[in-house]
Amino acid sequence: MPKDTFFNLPKEKQERIIEAAIDEFATHPFHQARVTVIAEQAGIAVGSFYQYFEDKKDLYKYLMGLLVEKKLSYINSDMVKNKDKYDFFQLLREVYLSGFRFAKENPRLLPIGLMLANDKELYREIFGEYEDQSAEFFQQLLEYGQVQGAIDPAINPKIMGKMLTGMLYSLTDFIMEDGKFDLDDMKIIDQMLYFIENGLRKK
Amino acid sequence: MPKDTFFNLPKEKQERIIEAAIDEFATHPFHQARVTVIAEQAGIAVGSFYQYFEDKKDLYKYLMGLLVEKKLSYINSDMVKNKDKYDFFQLLREVYLSGFRFAKENPRLLPIGLMLANDKELYREIFGEYEDQSAEFFQQLLEYGQVQGAIDPAINPKIMGKMLTGMLYSLTDFIMEDGKFDLDDMKIIDQMLYFIENGLRKK
Amino acid sequence: MPKDTFFNLPKEKQERIIEAAIDEFATHPFHQARVTVIAEQAGIAVGSFYQYFEDKKDLYKYLMGLLVEKKLSYINSDMVKNKDKYDFFQLLREVYLSGFRFAKENPRLLPIGLMLANDKELYREIFGEYEDQSAEFFQQLLEYGQVQGAIDPAINPKIMGKMLTGMLYSLTDFIMEDGKFDLDDMKIIDQMLYFIENGLRKK
Amino acid sequence: MPKDTFFNLPKEKQERIIEAAIDEFATHPFHQARVTVIAEQAGIAVGSFYQYFEDKKDLYKYLMGLLVEKKLSYINSDMVKNKDKYDFFQLLREVYLSGFRFAKENPRLLPIGLMLANDKELYREIFGEYEDQSAEFFQQLLEYGQVQGAIDPAINPKIMGKMLTGMLYSLTDFIMEDGKFDLDDMKIIDQMLYFIENGLRKK
DNA sequence: GATGAATGAGGTTTCATTCAT
DNA sequence: AATGAATGAAACCTCATTCAT
Numbered sequence: 001m002p003k004d005t006f007f008n009l010p011k012e013k014q015e016r017i018i019e020a021a022i023d024e025f026a027t028h029p030f031h032q033a034r035v036t037v038i039a040e041q042a043g044i045a046v047g048s049f050y051q052y053f054e055d056k057k058d059l060y061k062y063l064m065g066l067l068v069e070k071k072l073s074y075i076n077s078d079m080v081k082n083k084d085k086y087d088f089f090q091l092l093r094e095v096y097l098s099g100f101r102f103a104k105e106n107p108r109l110l111p112i113g114l115m116l117a118n119d120k121e122l123y124r125e126i127f128g129e130y131e132d133q134s135a136e137f138f139q140q141l142l143e144y145g146q147v148q149g150a151i152d153p154a155i156n157p158k159i160m161g162k163m164l165t166g167m168l169y170s171l172t173d174f175i176m177e178d179g180k181f182d183l184d185d186m187k188i189i190d191q192m193l194y195f196i197e198n199g200l201r202k203k
Numbered sequence: 204m205p206k207d208t209f210f211n212l213p214k215e216k217q218e219r220i221i222e223a224a225i226d227e228f229a230t231h232p233f234h235q236a237r238v239t240v241i242a243e244q245a246g247i248a249v250g251s252f253y254q255y256f257e258d259k260k261d262l263y264k265y266l267m268g269l270l271v272e273k274k275l276s277y278i279n280s281d282m283v284k285n286k287d288k289y290d291f292f293q294l295l296r297e298v299y300l301s302g303f304r305f306a307k308e309n310p311r312l313l314p315i316g317l318m319l320a321n322d323k324e325l326y327r328e329i330f331g332e333y334e335d336q337s338a339e340f341f342q343q344l345l346e347y348g349q350v351q352g353a354i355d356p357a358i359n360p361k362i363m364g365k366m367l368t369g370m371l372y373s374l375t376d377f378i379m380e381d382g383k384f385d386l387d388d389m390k391i392i393d394q395m396l397y398f399i400e401n402g403l404r405k406k
Numbered sequence: 407m408p409k410d411t412f413f414n415l416p417k418e419k420q421e422r423i424i425e426a427a428i429d430e431f432a433t434h435p436f437h438q439a440r441v442t443v444i445a446e447q448a449g450i451a452v453g454s455f456y457q458y459f460e461d462k463k464d465l466y467k468y469l470m471g472l473l474v475e476k477k478l479s480y481i482n483s484d485m486v487k488n489k490d491k492y493d494f495f496q497l498l499r500e501v502y503l504s505g506f507r508f509a510k511e512n513p514r515l516l517p518i519g520l521m522l523a524n525d526k527e528l529y530r531e532i533f534g535e536y537e538d539q540s541a542e543f544f545q546q547l548l549e550y551g552q553v554q555g556a557i558d559p560a561i562n563p564k565i566m567g568k569m570l571t572g573m574l575y576s577l578t579d580f581i582m583e584d585g586k587f588d589l590d591d592m593k594i595i596d597q598m599l600y601f602i603e604n605g606l607r608k609k
Numbered sequence: 610m611p612k613d614t615f616f617n618l619p620k621e622k623q624e625r626i627i628e629a630a631i632d633e634f635a636t637h638p639f640h641q642a643r644v645t646v647i648a649e650q651a652g653i654a655v656g657s658f659y660q661y662f663e664d665k666k667d668l669y670k671y672l673m674g675l676l677v678e679k680k681l682s683y684i685n686s687d688m689v690k691n692k693d694k695y696d697f698f699q700l701l702r703e704v705y706l707s708g709f710r711f712a713k714e715n716p717r718l719l720p721i722g723l724m725l726a727n728d729k730e731l732y733r734e735i736f737g738e739y740e741d742q743s744a745e746f747f748q749q750l751l752e753y754g755q756v757q758g759a760i761d762p763a764i765n766p767k768i769m770g771k772m773l774t775g776m777l778y779s780l781t782d783f784i785m786e787d788g789k790f791d792l793d794d795m796k797i798i799d800q801m802l803y804f805i806e807n808g809l810r811k812k
Numbered sequence: 813g814a815t816g817a818a819t820g821a822g823g824t825t826t827c828a829t830t831c832a833t
Numbered sequence: 834a835a836t837g838a839a840t841g842a843a844a845c846c847t848c849a850t851t852c853a854t
Contacts, residue, residue: 005817008817027324029232029322031234031235032232032234034844034845035844035846036845044818045818046820046845046846047818047819047821047848048817048818048819050846050847051816051817051818055846056845111323114321115321115322117321118314118318118320152401155398156390159390159391159395160394160398162373162376162377163370163373163395166370166371166372166374167369168369170365170366170368170369173369187362188362191362191363194357195358195363196402197402198401198402198403198406199398199399199402200398200401211834237826237828238828239827247835248835248836248837249828249836249838250830250831250836250838251834252829253830254834254835258829259829414813435638435640437641438640440847440848441848442848450814450815451814451816452815452816452849452850453815453816453850454813454814457813457814461849461850462849462850520727525638525724526720527636558807560803561804565796565800566804568779568782568783569776569779569804572775572777572778572779573772573775575775575778576771576772577775579771593765597764597769598768598772600763600764601764601772601808601809602808603808604761604807604809605807605808605809606804609807614837614838617838618838643822643823644823644825645822645824653839654839654840655825655840656825656826656839656842657838657839658825659824659825664824664825665824
C-alpha cells in the first residue's frame with residue numbers, strides 16, 4: 001500500500017504519478033520498468049517516489065488494485081444482482097460487452113495485466129494463489145445455463161469455461177491492435193455471440 | 204544467428220546448451236534470464252558462450268526459431284499438402300490436435316512463447332512486424348470452409364480466426380496446468396470441436 | 407550549539423527531544439543514527455529539528471556536553487575541593503564509586519560514550535585533540551599519593567593511570583551487562599579496591 | 610566466506626585487497642566503510658569486488674577471522690599446552706606479552722576489533738552470542754592460580770577476570786597512541802605485572 | 813515557530829560483455 | 834577454442850537537509 005503521503009498529495013499530482021507509472025509498466029515488464037523513468041515522467045524527484053511508496057513493487061501492486069477495481073466497475077452491477085431475471089445469453093453478452101468497453105477505454109491497462117499474468121512469481125505475490133477467476137465465473141454461468149435449460153447438456157462447463165475465457169482475451173486483442181481493423185465494435189461482439197450461441201444452445 | 208563455432212560443436216554439447224537455455228528462458232522473462240546461469244547449467248564457461256553467440260539475444264532468437272520449427276513439425280504435413288481432400292472440420296481437428304500434442308510434449312517451450320508475446324519490443328525484434336500468423340491461418344481456413352460450403356456464410360472469417368486462436372491458447376493452458384484436471388485429453392479436444400462445429404456449421 | 411529556538415522551548419519539550427536523541431544514539435553509531443527517528447520519537451516534525459539544531463552533529467555535540475556535565479556532577483565535589491584532607495585510597499574509592507553510580511543510574515549514556523570513543527574522526531571534532539582526561543586525572547592522583555607516601559614509589563604514575571582507567575571501563579561493563587551477575591554492587595567495588603590497594607600501597 | 614575466485618587470486622593481489630580493506634575498516638565503522646573506496650584503493654573494479662566476496666559483510670567477517678587467527682598465533686602455544694609447568698605469574702606475563710606484541714605489530718587491526726565490539730548487532734552476527742572470552746580466560750587462570758596457592762584466596766576470580774581484561778585493553782591503547790610515550794615497551798609490561806602481582810599474590 | 817513534503821547525492825549490488833591467457 | 838576473471842554502466846533505495854506554506 002502506498003504511504004499516507006501519497007494519498008495526501010493533490011489529486012492532480014497523484015494522477016500524474018499514476019499516469020507515468022502506467023506508461024512505464026505498460027511498455028516494460030515489471031523488472032524492466034525503471035523507477036527513475038516514472039519519477040522523471042511524473043516530474044518528481046526519485047526521493048519523493050520513495051516517500052510515497054514503499055518500493056517499486058508497492059506502486060505496482062497498487063496499480064493492479066486500481067486495474068481490478070476499474071475493471072469491476074464496468075460490469076453492469078444491476079444485472080449481476082438480478083441475474084435470475086436474465087437469460088444465459090443476455091448475461092454472456094453483458095459480460096463480453098463490459099470486458100470490451102473496459103478494454104476500449106483503458107487500452108494502456110491491458111498490457112500490464114497481460115504481462116503480470118506471465119510472471120508467475122510476481123502474480124502470486126500480488127494475487128496470491130487464487131486461480132483464474134474468469135474461467136471459473138464462466139463455468140458457473142454455464143452450469144446455471146444448463147439448469148435453466150438454455151445450454152446443451154453435452155457441453156462440459158469446465159472446458160467450455162476456459163474456452164470462453166480464451167475468446168474474451170482474443171476480444172481484447174482486437175482493441176490492442178486497434179486501428180488495424182475496420183470492423184465496427186458491435187459487429188465484433190455480435191459475431192462472437194452468434195457463433196457462441198450456435199455452439200452452445202440446446203438443440 | 205549463432206556463430207559457426209556453435210555449429211561446429213559436437214551435437215551433444217549443442218544440445219546441452221540449448222537445454223540449459225530453455226530451462227532459463229522458460230522460468231524467466233528475457234531480461235531476467237541470466238547468461239551466467241545458462242553457461243553454468245550447460246557446463247561451459249561464460250566466455251565460451253560469447254564465442255558461440257553474438258549475445259544473449261542471439262541465442263534467444265535462435266531458440267525461437269527452433270521453437271517455430273518444432274511446432275511446425277507437429278502438423279501433419281500430408282494433410283496440409285492435400286488439404287483439398289479434407290473437409291474443414293477434419294482440418295481444424297488436425298490443427299488443434301497438433302497444437303495439443305506439441306504443447307503436451309514440449310511443455311517447457313510454452314511459457315517462453317507466452318513471455319515473448321508480452322514483450323512487444325522484443326517480439327518485434329525477433330519476428331519483425333508480421334502479424335499473428337495463427338489467426339491469419341485460421342482465417343484462410345474459414346474462408347476455404349465457406350467456399351466449400353461447410354461453414355455458415357454469416358460467419359466473419361477475420362473475427363472468427365481470432366477466436367479460434369484464442370481457444371487454441373486456452374487449450375495450451377490446460378497443458379500448463381496439467382495435473383489439476385482429471386479430464387482425459389481426447390475428451391477436451393472433442394468437446395472443443397463439438398462446440399465449434401455447432402457454432403460454425405452451415406445450417 | 408543548538409539554536410536559541412531550542413532553548414526557548416518549554417523544558418518538557420526540550421527533554422522529550424533529548425530523551426529521543428539518547429535513545430537513538432545509544433543504539434546506533436553516529437552515522438547510523440537517523441534524524442527522522444529522533445524527530446518522530448520526540449513527537450516533532452523533521453523541519454522543526456533543523457530549527458533547533460544546526461544539523462545532526464550539532465545535537466550530538468550538545469548531548470556529549472550534557473553527558474560530561476552529568477558525569478562530573480556525580481563526583482563528590484566536596485572531596486575534590488578538600489582533597490588534601492583525604493587519603494589516596496579514600497579518594498580513589500570515591501572516584502570509582504562516582505563512576506559506578508553514574509553508570510548505574512544512566513545506563514543508556516554509556517554506549518554513546520563508547521561508540522564515540524571508537525570514531526576517532528568524530529571524537530576529534532567534538533573533544534578536539536585533548537587526551538583521555540581520565541588517565542591524566544588518575545596519574546595526578548597517583549603522583550599526589552606518592553608525595554603523600556601512600557603509594558609505592560616504584561609505581562610509574564603514567565602507566566598506572568592508564569591501568570586504573572582500564573579498570574574503570576571494566577566496571578561500567580559490569581553495569582551494561584547487568585542482570586547477568588549476581589554480585590552485589592558494593593562487593594564489586596570492594597574487590598577492586600582491595601586488589602588495587604594491595605598492588606599499589608607502599609610496602 | 611569469500612568466494613573461490615578470491616582464493617584463486619595471486620597472493621599479491623589478495624593482499625592488496627586485504628590491505629585496502631583493513632585501511633578502510635580501521636578508519637570507518639562498518640556501515641561507514643565504502644566498498645568503492647576499498648576497490649579503488651586495491652586497484653580493482655567494483656564489479657570484481659563482488660566476484661570475490663558475497664558482499665561487504667562477507668569481506669568484513671573474513672577480516673575478523675584473520676584477525677582472530679593472527680591474534681591467536683601470537684600466544685606461545687607451547688606454554689598453553691604445558692601450562693601446569695608454569696607458575697601463574699609466568700603465564701599471565703606471557704598472555705600480556707603476546708597481546709602486546711600483537712598490538713605492536715598489527716596496529717591497524719586494533720581499531721577494527723574495537724569498533725566491532727561496539728556494534729552489538731554486527732558483533733552478534735559474526736561471533737554469535739558467545740561472551741567476552743578474554744574475561745573468562747582470565748577468570749579460569751585465576752581459579753587455577755588459587756588452587757596452585759599463588760593467588761590470594763580473597764580475590765573473586767570473576768570480578769578480577771574482568772579487571773585484567775580492562776588492563777589488557779589499556780595496554781593496547783598505549784600502542785594505538787604510539788609515539789606519544791617515551792616509555793620503553795618492557796618497562797610498561799613490567800610495571801603492570803609488578804602492580805598486578807602485588808595486588809593478587811597470597812600474603 | 814511548526815510542519816512535512818521535496819530533493820538528490822551517494823552507497824550497494826547485479827550482470828552482460830570483454831579481455832587476457 | 835576455452836576459460837573465467839575484469840569491467841563498469843546501471844538500477845534500487847536511503848536519508849540528511851532544504852523549502853514552501
